[in-house]
Amino acid sequence: MSEAEDFTRVAHAAREAAAELAPLPRAPKDAALRAVADALVARAKEIVEANALDIEAARASGTAETMIDRLRLDEKRVESIAVAVREVADLPDPVGEVVRGSTLPNGLELRQIRVPLGVVGIIYEGRPNVTVDAAALCLKSGNAVLLRGSSSAYRSNTVLVEVMRDALRGTEVPADAVQLVPGATRESVKHLMRARGLVDVLIPRGGASLINTVVEESTVPVIETGVGNCHVYVDADADLDLALEILVNAKVQRPSVCNAAETFLVHAAVADAFVPAALARLAAEGVTVHGDERVAAYGDHVVPAGDQDYRDEYLSLDIAAAVVDSLEDAVAHIRRYGSAHTDAIVTRSQRAARRFVSLVDSAAVAVNASTRFTDGGEFGFGAEIGISTQKLHARGPMGLPELTSTKWVYIGEGHLRTSTGTVIAGDVE
Known part of the structure; x- marks a missing residue:
């Protein structure tokens, strides 16, 4: 199977998982997140061993120590990541929240409610903690997530996703709601950026070069995040x-x-x-x-x-x-x-x-x-997906509400629209 075919398979699986995840109430999503947190702690040694290989490769390639610090995981950091997942589980569920509503003069009850975005693609550099933070926020907000971290953290990210998927298999949340984009080449990133119709939104996290590339080359809608001058x-x-x-x-x-x-x-x-x-x-x-x-x-x-x-x-x-x-x-x-x-x-x-x-x-x-x-945790949002520097959809630290869209729901009693106004079907002679 080619890399493109492999990506298409994964993306379709994510789309099916998103449809299954979207209507779930809060309790099973929270239970799944707590299972993920427990699994991260239980398998911390395995995660740290994979990360050590990434650190070794980064040093061999001459990566600066400040960037290696972003890449490094130890058991204490894994524990902190697990704590952040539990904190997300404790946060209110945004899905179903009524953003605004009213009863119209014609008697229709109108509500705007929060709904998941669907399938969210995350393209990010360096920090493997983003793998878990992004997955936790997407699951809590009812979204499936396709994760594409940098090649420098490939071993770490692979194990982290395996741990999360294994944990989800014992819950009501489908394991395919969390997936790593297949491959470590630039082409694999392009598959994600051009998956319009399979992926609903892309969120790049990294330097200016990465963000500009994603914005300029994607056919999938993009939320810009990350560059901090x-x-x-x-x-x-x-x-x-x-x-x-x-x-x-x-x-x-x-x-x-x-x-x-x-x-x-x-x-x-x-x-x-x-x-x-x-x-x-x-x-x-x-x-x-x-x-x-x-x-x-x-x-x-x-x-x-x-x-x-x-x-x-x-x-x-x-x-x-x-x-x-x-x-x-x-x-x-x-x-x-x-x-x-x-x-x-x-x-x-x-x-x-x-x-x-x-x-x-x-x-x-x-x-x-x-x-x-300027941080989701410091603002009380829990773990953040990133900090949006654009003006559409979201701006600033992106917590759970920013990972939702809305839909309009209106409820009538047989309301019919006519040329002269509104009538109720049961009242029509």
Whole structure:
């Protein structure tokens, strides 16, 4: 069987599983998720052994340690993944929720209710925890999922999917609701991207190159997620000690994720006080600063920044920096270089905070807080499928409700539409 035929078989099986899964009530879905969590813990050693092979291959190919950290699983991380699955099981089921409704003047009862999307394809890089997070969220929201992780995590993802499918076989949820896209070649990705009619939506998670490729080449509808060129702007009225702590946390706490800060901007009025302190603190944390001439004037170790430095999502201990003359200049910089993910202002001025929030057109805007809080778990959504940076269907952290669509249901008593209005069939003489 060719790779294309193998994919078609898997996609058809997912479509059948989606139809079987969609009407299930909450209890069997929650039971299935708890079975998956138990299986992950019970088979953690097997998962870690497969992951060790991926780590070994990544190191041999010269992969940066920050990216290897995204790839790595140990028993503690597997336990954390299982905990996240149980947390998803504990969340309210969005399917069937009434979004809005009313009784129309003609007596029809009208309701808009949440329904599953159907078959969701996930294309993602590196992090094997996404394999489980995505599957858990899709199952809870009544969707089947086709998973296509990167080749760097192929062994890890294969075992994780096997563990989940084995667990589902003892539940009411069909095992084919969770499947790995066959193959590890670029062609296998293309099969998924062009499976319109079999796959209802694609969600890419990864760098700009991956997301752009999926958006430009897919015939399946796409929800864009992931690229995080996040900014921290230190305003003229900022508490500089607070600003320094927020900046360091946003950059250093976990630099390899999409909500880490990649650029900091400093108002010229506080540059003399803030920039030297920031350069010293960031250097102590091992961070390389790529700055404009005004930033470079404060330190010998600043790397001169060009246009691309401000566009890059570093995902490493690197950060771009610039001095700006006004809040409006900071906003202009963010509009030019940002990715509409998360941007933060540090200020004691309510006026400045309100203006920044109104002018910055990003999925999340933070005031006096780290960019690292843009996360489904931190927002109380449980595990997230990704962070959408577009404006249609979903924006920001995508939890369970964002993995549903809606349908309209109207209920009558023999209502008939006529040229003169509505009549009830039983009342017609």
